Amino acid sequence: MKIAVAGTGYVGLSLATLLAQHNEVKAVDIIPEKVELINKKLSPIQDDYIEKYLAEKELNLVATLDAELAYKDAEFVIIAAPTNYDSKKNFFDTSAVEAVIKLVMEYNPNAIMVIKSTIPVGYTKSIREKTGSKNIIFSPEFLRE
Template sequence: MGKHRIAVAGTGYAGLSLAALLAQHAQVTVISEDQEEAEKIGRCELGFEKAYIEKYFKEKKLALMATTDAEEACRRADHVIIALPGREIKKTEALVKLAVRCNPEAMIVIRTDVPVGFTRTMRDTTGSQNILYSPNFTQKERAFTDVLYPERIIIGTDLEDDRLCWAANAFAALLQEGALQDDIDVRFMNFDEAEAVKLLTNTAAALRIAYEHELDAFARENGLDAAQIKAALASDTVNVSAEQPVIPMTLQIR
């Protein structure tokens, strides 16, 4: 029996970092729309964390290639992973339909940021039960590091379908097999919940950035040391429960 075959649609940092991770133990084909880009990927020129990846490629023999023939890549794959930027919802939808048409037996895993309900809609639209959702949590500056040392793995599946739950476990095992992190927090939930986790993760990140900007502005306007304040806040262990409403207040220096 040959290596597990995986097609990855998505040549941004999310798709390529995942492709490199999986290529340690599987035959991975990245789908690109550009021939020159496909050739670069075939030479392992992935465009992020260059020094780390070059070192890793020297130490590992990764079975990684790229093609512009999406149909052929899907037809030959056991898994088709779609990891496009969140704004490319229509293209994600088209790729799901292409994969179902070319290879109805393949397990499709959506990694694109999508609206809540998208995966259920695609399952209804295509008639395929072979679709999972697994959100991407990598950051552009450290995408390869993030897949090697993931904080968590989330898989959205049909919790009442034993076959699909098995498939969800199998995909989680693929991610764990390539990772270097021990004791990864792996969670299985329904499709909508998994999509909501990613949506709310993005929201929380935006709120943190806004909070940082507000803190910096407050410190600057009042002649305070922002670094000192941040260090002190970082050690705060106060937890706010759902039963304890947060009372908004305006900070003022008198």
């Protein structure tokens, strides 16, 4: 399959590394240094497994700053963008997730978007209504354990 992963923090890079063993994966980030490191098979985050897999496994993984390139042919787009929580306002900042959804809707509205980011209860339903897309689903973050 062709899969795009939006965000190369711990969640996004873990998923991109795992999925790139058997799929064509394009990882999108907005930080050029992270993209460059990943394309050199170096991890921008400290994690023994990610570092080992990038260095030793045959991965079909390319990192890019070009969202259109990553999203236009993807069957699935995994959204692992940050959603910072403001405990004083009791508010999740979902703007990064919404920016990814907007780009996917522009470049490839038929792609299935899987939100892995932490989002508030009811968010998936509201963003589906807002965008008119039924291709947005939520799959909670995971713990390796």
